[in-house]
Structures are given as structure tokens and as C-alpha cells.
Amino acid sequence: MAEKTKQQAKSSFGPVGKALDELDDRLGIAKGGRSLLDKIFPDHWSFMLGEVALYSFVILIGTGIFLTLFYVPSSTVVVYHGSYLPLVGQKVSQAYATSIDLTFSVRCGLLMRQMHHWACDIFLAAMVVHMARVFFTGAFRKPRELNYVLGSTLLILGIVEGFLGYSLPDDLVSGTGIRIAFSIIESIPVIGSYIAFFVFGGNYPGPQIIPRFFIIHVLLIPLIMLGMVTAHLFLLVHQKHTQFPGKGRTETNVVGTAMFPVFAAKATGFLFMVGGVITLLAGFAQINPIWQFGPYDASKISYAVQPDWYMGWLDGALRIWPAWEWTGFGYTWPLEIFIPGVVVPGLIFAVVQGWPVLERRYTKDNEIHNLLDLPRNRPKRTAAGAAVFALVTMMFIASSTDVIANYFHITLEAVLWSMRILVVVVPIITFFLTHKICQELQASQGAGKRKRANVVTRTPDGEYLSAPAEPRPGDEHVDLEPEPVPDFLEDPVVVRERKELLSPVSFTGVRNVVR
Amino acid sequence: MSSEERTPVAFSVAKADDPHMQPKAQNPKLAETLIGLVMLAGIGSLIGFAVAYGMNAQSWIMGGTLGAGVLFLGFGITAWGKYLMPQGPFVEERHTMRGNDDERERFKAAVVQRGGGILGRRKLLAMIAGAGMSAFAVVLVIPVFRSFGPLPGNTLNQTSWKQGTILVDSTGRPIRVNDIAVGGVVTVYPKGLENTDNGQAVDQTILIRVGTEAVVTQQGRESWGPNGYVAYSKLCTHLGCPVGLYEQQLELLVCPCHQSMFTVTNGAEPIFGPAPRPLPQLPLFVGSDGLLRAQGGYDQAVGPGFWNRETSG
Ligand code: HEM
Numbered sequence: 001m002a003e004k005t006k007q008q009a010k011s012s013f014g015p016v017g018k019a020l021d022e023l024d025d026r027l028g029i030a031k032g033g034r035s036l037l038d039k040i041f042p043d044h045w046s047f048m049l050g051e052v053a054l055y056s057f058v059i060l061i062g063t064g065i066f067l068t069l070f071y072v073p074s075s076t077v078v079v080y081h082g083s084y085l086p087l088v089g090q091k092v093s094q095a096y097a098t099s100i101d102l103t104f105s106v107r108c109g110l111l112m113r114q115m116h117h118w119a120c121d122i123f124l125a126a127m128v129v130h131m132a133r134v135f136f137t138g139a140f141r142k143p144r145e146l147n148y149v150l151g152s153t154l155l156i157l158g159i160v161e162g163f164l165g166y167s168l169p170d171d172l173v174s175g176t177g178i179r180i181a182f183s184i185i186e187s188i189p190v191i192g193s194y195i196a197f198f199v200f201g202g203n204y205p206g207p208q209i210i211p212r213f214f215i216i217h218v219l220l221i222p223l224i225m226l227g228m229v230t231a232h233l234f235l236l237v238h239q240k241h242t243q244f245p246g247k248g249r250t251e252t253n254v255v256g257t258a259m260f261p262v263f264a265a266k267a268t269g270f271l272f273m274v275g276g277v278i279t280l281l282a283g284f285a286q287i288n289p290i291w292q293f294g295p296y297d298a299s300k301i302s303y304a305v306q307p308d309w310y311m312g313w314l315d316g317a318l319r320i321w322p323a324w325e326w327t328g329f330g331y332t333w334p335l336e337i338f339i340p341g342v343v344v345p346g347l348i349f350a351v352v353q354g355w356p357v358l359e360r361r362y363t364k365d366n367e368i369h370n371l372l373d374l375p376r377n378r379p380k381r382t383a384a385g386a387a388v389f390a391l392v393t394m395m396f397i398a399s400s401t402d403v404i405a406n407y408f409h410i411t412l413e414a415v416l417w418s419m420r421i422l423v424v425v426v427p428i429i430t431f432f433l434t435h436k437i438c439q440e441l442q443a444s445q446g447a448g449k450r451k452r453a454n455v456v457t458r459t460p461d462g463e464y465l466s467a468p469a470e471p472r473p474g475d476e477h478v479d480l481e482p483e484p485v486p487d488f489l490e491d492p493v494v495v496r497e498r499k500e501l502l503s504p505v506s507f508t509g510v511r512n513v514v515r
Numbered sequence: 516m517s518s519e520e521r522t523p524v525a526f527s528v529a530k531a532d533d534p535h536m537q538p539k540a541q542n543p544k545l546a547e548t549l550i551g552l553v554m555l556a557g558i559g560s561l562i563g564f565a566v567a568y569g570m571n572a573q574s575w576i577m578g579g580t581l582g583a584g585v586l587f588l589g590f591g592i593t594a595w596g597k598y599l600m601p602q603g604p605f606v607e608e609r610h611t612m613r614g615n616d617d618e619r620e621r622f623k624a625a626v627v628q629r630g631g632g633i634l635g636r637r638k639l640l641a642m643i644a645g646a647g648m649s650a651f652a653v654v655l656v657i658p659v660f661r662s663f664g665p666l667p668g669n670t671l672n673q674t675s676w677k678q679g680t681i682l683v684d685s686t687g688r689p690i691r692v693n694d695i696a697v698g699g700v701v702t703v704y705p706k707g708l709e710n711t712d713n714g715q716a717v718d719q720t721i722l723i724r725v726g727t728e729a730v731v732t733q734q735g736r737e738s739w740g741p742n743g744y745v746a747y748s749k750l751c752t753h754l755g756c757p758v759g760l761y762e763q764q765l766e767l768l769v770c771p772c773h774q775s776m777f778t779v780t781n782g783a784e785p786i787f788g789p790a791p792r793p794l795p796q797l798p799l800f801v802g803s804d805g806l807l808r809a810q811g812g813y814d815q816a817v818g819p820g821f822w823n824r825e826t827s828g
């Protein structure tokens with residue numbers, strides 16, 4: 001026993017190997033650790049979309065912590081005395097004053113604020129596109145339904161989180177958004193006003209909103225999201241990646257590059273690239289210039305009332321829904337708010353989240369699926385997904401009826417009615433069109449692949465022969481048969497020097513080989 | 516003990532010319548040089564950021580140098596992984612999630628039989644324990660929510676306007692009959708509340724002078740609009756945005772949020788957009804001191820709809 005421990009202590013692979021031995025003595029990391037390093041990542045660009053979301057989440061937390069150090073979540077009114085001259089002497093909330101100071105007096109403050117905001121937009125966009133990839137390739141099928149639901153819940157939380165963050169600077173535009181949120185909650189039949197009062201700590205606006213939104217924004221939701229992201233990634237590793245069909249790829253294996261060091265290098269670099277792009281955007285593309293909007297005053301309004309894009313589709317629904325308030329049984333039913341503001345988004349999210357169950361009920365398919373579908377091979381699913389996208393896009397466009405009317409010089413009335421019709425018609429057309437396109441793609445062999453050229457030669461006798469040309473470089477990717485990740489890569493230098501191949505089983509460490 | 520005495524480990528070794536181990540780059544030497552240069556450029560840019568930060572340069576300079584530095588570094592590292600490291604393809608077996616039949620049966624037995632059996636033997640106890648848990652949940656949840664805010668009661672149906680309240684503008688100045696020219700608009704508050712949350716968010720009222728004669732916007736409102744003045748709640752009946760735009764020629768109030776339009780001389784009837792109801796009108800009178808005052812509160816709740824909204828009449 002004692003001998004054995006001693007033997008382990010005397011480690012192969014130098015000091016790092018020794019450290020790893022010590023860790024394994026205590027934590028038992030060797031077995032799981034090695035299989036983690038050998039974890040295979042399928043090579044396909046669409047698998048990076050989730051990574052973009054993850055990395056922007058990391059950046060959100062980093063920049064967010066920076067912001068909390070300077071931002072004071074209070075609606076106490078103070079007289080502004082900072083370095084932004086147009087505001088000096090005005091009475092503003094402390095939240096607004098510190099956001100302005102963060103922008104103009106803290107070194108790098110504006111950059112950090114804009115990074116935080118850009119990271120938020122990229123985070124949400126990446127989640128949407130990532131989810132689309134999962135949906136259209138059928139990656140959500142058994143056994144991954146739970147991870148699909150986790151992911152789509154993260155999207156909802158992200159939207160709420162973004163809205164709350166947008167509200168914190170207490171500028172004129174964000175205040176209008178909070179007012180609208182209050183009204184939407186208020187519209188829920190029977191219990192609406194109760195919920196609204198509990199969420200906002202009383203009637204709108206009151207002094208509670210900013211401190212409350214702050215703690216939800218910086219602690220509660222990030223914590224929940226962090227937990228869910230961790231669970232999402234754990235399930236991903238536990239259940240292993242899906243993969244597209246291809247040479248050597250089956251339902252019972254995964255083919256790609258290894259976690260260490262190849263994927264680790266690519267992923268680290270990619271994290272930096274996402275960070276770099278967000279920083280560049282934050283440096284050059286202004287976002288949310290709260291100093292131009294001015295402080296919030298409930299009786300003022302900015303004419304540039306445009307929510308962040310991820311809220312736009314909800315605003316569009318509220319805009320085009322008819323004014324159907326109904327008074328009955330002595331009570332008011334604000335259906336003109338409740339339906340577009342609560343029921344419609346609720347239904348859309350319910351269909352999106354419940355899709356794995358809905359689809360299984362329809363296909364009666366209870367098999368385990370690790371190989372992905374090509375979207376064209378599942379025309380109905382692809383068409384349904386495209387239709388939902390079309391619907392949300394049309395709702396989003398409907399949130400700018402006034403801009404459209406001004407731009408094209410048509411009446412608001414005409415734009416409103418066109419949008420009402422398009423919101424219904426475009427998704428239906430999209431459904432049938434997508435369905436048709438999928439079927440045609442299925443029918444045409446090799447669609448989406450580059451065709452090989454034909455070489456026509458003329459023999460001395462005048463006979464013409466046609467043969468496929470040599471593949472152009474990079475055109476024909478020869479797929480190798482996949483192999484398990486090896487322990488060692490034979491060192492080409494050693495091989496050249498010793499001109500002799502080593503037996504693969506005769507040594508216990510790199511050092512021994514070289515000697 | 517020396518390592519030679521251990522049983523040798525059967526390592527697997529890939530041959531140097533194994534195609535799985537080849538980098539993707541056609542010319543690895545060149546790729547290596549380029550990648551090195553890109554990363555060096557990244558470091559240069561980061562040094563630039565340090566300088567810019569030290570000089571407290573403009574935001575775009577700091578963002579540009581930091582962003583470019585990080586982007587270049589990331590680009591280099593990714594390219595190293597993608598073009599110079601072995602690309603495989605490698606393979607890994609999947610293990611089914613499902614346990615074998617034995618494991619499954621024994622697991623289920625523990626949950627259903629051991630757990631369920633014990634609960635089932637003492638049904639009454641189990642029910643009492645369940646009731647206790649539920650009671651705990653209810654007792655915990657209700658007061659927690661109740662702590663979060665007051666009950667709405669009748670708050671949403673009320674404003675601070677009362678009989679005789681003086682109308683003031685945002686600076687607290689009362690409005691005299693001749694203060695506003697025909698076509699003028701001003702946002703007014705109950706005197707003393709112009710700087711309060713409630714005054715701004717709930718009581719805000721838009722005062723418009725449409726003429727010089729008494730304005731009758733609807734039957735029964737003969738005395739509400741003295742000397743060409745009309746006053747409406749400024750809270751949009753759709754979602755509560757301030758109805759901040761007055762189209763003087765068309766005599767329309769327009770809500771910038773979703774473009775609801777209300778006729779000023781016709782009781783603020785909505786003629787376009789999602790707003791379901793007219794803006795409530797505030798009855799005015801001119802006091803003996805020449806100041807505009809409210810005859811009383813609004814005859815109905817202001818702002819968007821809610822369940823127990825008081826309707827007019
Ligand atoms: C999880 C995803 C998150 C999203 C989607 C998000 C989104 C946002 C957005 C859109 C803003 C408005 C920014 C502006 O233009 O000024 C904001 C502000 C803010 N966020 Fe976040 N955020 C997230 C996480 C965090 C975290 C983890 C923290 C801190 C621990 C944080 C702290 C703050 C602070 C203090 C502000 C106010 C900054 C100001 O007023 O200038 N955020 N957030």
C-alpha cells in the first residue's frame with residue numbers, strides 16, 4: 001500500500017505530471033479528465049453559434065460587474081454636478097446621474113457601457129440563431145428535449161434581463177418602456193393590478209422600481225441564468241454532441257476534432273474574437289446615448305421611442321392589434337393589451353418550447369437520435385419553423401408603422417392595414433413556399449454542391465470523349481476514416497534523426513523515447 | 516522504485532505521416548509566420564490601448580485598440596488551432612444514456628417500492644406531512660408577496676384633482692386665463708404636485724386652448740371648457756404613454772408610442788390606433804382670481820384599462 005503510493009508520487013511526465021498525480025490522488029480526476037480531453041467536437045460552423053452566445057454572456061458578466069461599481073440604483077433626486085455640462089444644475093435621479101458620470105467621468109466607462117449593451121444584443125441574437133440551428137436540424141429530438149427547453153428558457157430570461165438592464169439608466173426612453181410594461185401587467189384579467197403593484201411596489205412609478213430592477217438584473221436573473229447555462233453545458237457533455245451524417249459517422253459515435261488541444265485553441269481564440277468584435281462595436285458604434293435622451297419625467301416623451309430590437313416584435317403586436325376593449329359583468333377586459341401583450345407572446349413561446357413534444361406526438365417517433373436531419377429532409381418541420389420566423393419578423397416590422405408611413409409617404413392607415421394582413425398572410429405563404437423548396441431540394445441530387453467540370457477531348461480520329469475533370473484544389477474534400485485520439489504524436493524530428501520507428505507499446509513516457 | 520519496474524502502459528502512438536495528424540495548412544511554415552505576425556500585431560495594438568488608456572484618450576481610440584488587439588490575438592490562436600493542429604477526424608464512442616435492465620429494475624424498486632411502500636403503509640401520516648408542506652408553502656408565499664407592495668384597492672381609479680385645484684405648469688406657475696394663446700398647449704399638474712412622481716405620472720393633464728369661447732366637447736360637458744380651454748388626461752388609454760403630440764391644424768392629439776389619435780374638440784374620441792377609449796376630460800372653471808381650476812376630479816379612471824376600472828357615469 002505504502003509502496004504503491006510512493007510509486008505514484010514518483011511521477012512520469014515531469015513536474016506537470018507530478019502535479020496531476022497529486023490532484024488525482026485527492027480528486028480522482030485522471031479517468032474523467034482524460035475522457036474530457038478526448039471529447040470530440042463535430043466540425044461544422046453552425047456548432048459555433050452557441051459558443052458566441054456563451055462568450056457574450058461571459059463578457060456581459062465582466063462588463064456588468066464593472067458597471068455596478070459606479071452605478072447607484074436609486075431614484076432619489078439629486079442636482080447634477082458632473083462633467084457633462086448640458087446637465088449641470090438639473091435635478092435628476094441618482095441612477096441617471098451616476099449613469100452619466102459612468103459615461104463621461106469614469107475612464108473607459110463609456111466603452112464599458114457600450115460593450116455591455118452590444119454584448120447584450122449579440123448575446124440575444126446568437127441565442128436566436130443557435131436555437132434556429134437546433135430546431136431546423138432536429139437536434140432537439142430524444143434524448144435532448146430537456147436541453148432544448150433549458151436553452152429556450154434562457155432566451156426568454158435573456159430578453160427579460162435585457163429589458164431590465166435597458167431600464168436601469170432611468171433615461172427618458174427607458175422610462176417609457178417601464179410604463180408600458182406596467183400597463184401590460186395591469187391588463188391581466190382579475191389579478192393584473194395586484195401583480196403590477198407587487199412587482200413595482202405600488203402604483204407607477206414610485207421609488208422602488210430602480211432598486212428592485214437593479215437587484216433582479218444584477219443578481220437574481222444572472223444567477224439563474226448562470227445555473228441554467230451550467231446545466232446546459234453539463235447535459236451537452238454528458239449526452240455528447242449531435243452530428244451531421246457523413247463518412248464513419250453513426251448513431252453510436254461522434255466524429256470531429258478533439259477537445260485538447262485543438263478545440264481548446266480554437267475556442268479560446270474564438271472567445272477573444274467575439275470579445276474583440278464587441279469591443280470594436282462598442283468603440284465605434286454608438287448605442288443607447290442616454291445623455292441625448294435626457295432624464296426620465298413621466299409626463300415627457302421622446303419621439304424616438306424604439307425599444308431594443310428583441311422587444312420590437314412585442315411592440316409591433318401591441319401596435320396593430322385592434323382596439324378591442326370589452327366591458328362586461330361590471331368589469332373591464334383590456335383585451336387590446338392582454339391579447340397582443342400577454343397571450344400572443346405566451347402562445348409563441350409555448351409552441352416553441354413545446355415543439356419536441358408536439359412533434360413526437362405527430363411522428364410517434366420515440367427513438368434516440370444523434371444524427372442530425374438536413375432541414376430539406378423534414379419539409380414540414382422546416383416550413384413550420386420558417387413560418388414562426390416570418391411571423392415574428394412581420395411583428396417586428398409592424399413596430400415601425402410610423403417610420404414606414406413617413407418614409408414611403410403613405411398614410412398610417414394604409415400601413416396599419418397592410419401590416420395586419422401581412423402578419424397573417426406572410427407566415428402562411430412562407431410555410432407553403434418553404435415546404436415546396438424543401439421538396440425540390442430533395443428531388444435534385446447533389447443540390448448545394450459544386451458541380452465538377454467535364455473535360456472534352458478529341459482523339460486523333462476525330463472522336464470526342466467526355467470525362468469529369470480532376471477536382472479543383474479544395475473542391476473535393478476526401479473524408480478520412482475517423483480514428484480514436486492517440487496518446488502520442490510521434491515526433492517527426494526524432495523520427496528523422498533516428499531513422500527508426502518506435503514500438504508503440506514499449507515506453508512509459510516521452511523522455512524515455514528521446515533517450 | 517523506478518518507473519521501469521511498472522507494467523508498461525499501452526500507449527497508442529500516431530505515426531508522423533498519419534493523415535489524421537496533418538495540419539490543414541498547405542504550407543505550414545508560411546501559416547506559422549502569418550499567425551505569429553497576426554498575434555504580434557495584436558500585442559502591438561494592446562500596447563497601444565495601454566498608452567491610450569494612460570492618456571485617457573477618447574472612447575473610440577481605446578475601444579479600437581483594445582478591440583483590435585483582442586481580435587488579432589483571438590484570430591491568431593484560432594488559426595493555430597484550425598490550420599496547424601491535427602484535424603483528425605477523430606472518433607469517440609457514445610455510451611447509451613439508458614442503464615441496463617438490471618440497473619433500471621433495481622432503481623425503480625428503490626423509488627417505487629421502498630419509498631412508495633413506506634409512505635403507503637402510513638397513509639394518514641403521509642397525508643399529514645403533505646398537508647404540512649403545502650401549508651408551509653402557502654404561509655411562506657402569501658406574506659412574501661404581500662410585503663412586495665400595497666394592495667391596489669381603489670388607487671388606480673383616483674387622481675389628485677379635486678374641486679378647486681389650481682392648474683400649474685411644470686415649474687409650478689399657475690395658468691391665468693390669458694396666459695395661453697389660441698393653439699397653445701401646456702402640460703399641467705395639480706398645484707404642489709408638479710414635482711412629484713404621482714403628479715407627473717398619474718395627474719398629468721394636457722391643457723389646450725382651441726379658441727376664446729366656451730368649448731363644448733360633448734353633451735353634458737357644457738361648462739367644462741371655459742374661454743376656449745380644454746383639458747384631457749395626458750395618459751394614453753392604450754398603454755399609458757404621455758400623449759405628447761398636438762397637431763394644431765387637425766386638432767388632434769397623437770400618442771407617439773403607437774400613434775393613437777384623439778380629437779380635441781370632440782371629447783378626445785380615438786379616431787385611429789389601438790387606444791380603446793377617449794382620454795378622460797378634466798372639467799375646468801376660471802376662478803374669481805382669474806386662475807384656471809378644476810371643477811372636480813376626472814369622471815373615470817385615467818390611463819390604460821384594468822379589471823376593476825371605474826367607467827364614467
Ligand atoms: C445576463 C445578461 C445581461 C444582459 C442581457 C444585460 C443587459 C443590459 C442592458 C441592455 C443594459 C443597458 C445598458 C446601457 O445602455 O447603459 C444593462 C445595464 C446594466 N447592467 Fe446588465 N445585462 C446582463 C448582465 C448583467 C450583469 C451580470 C451585471 C452585474 C453583475 C449587470 C449590470 C448592469 C448595470 C449596473 C447596468 C446599468 C448601467 C448604466 O446604467 O449605465 N448586467 N444591462
Ligand code: FES
Nearest residue numbers: 751753754770773
Ligand atoms: S400608448 Fe398611446 S398608442 Fe399605445
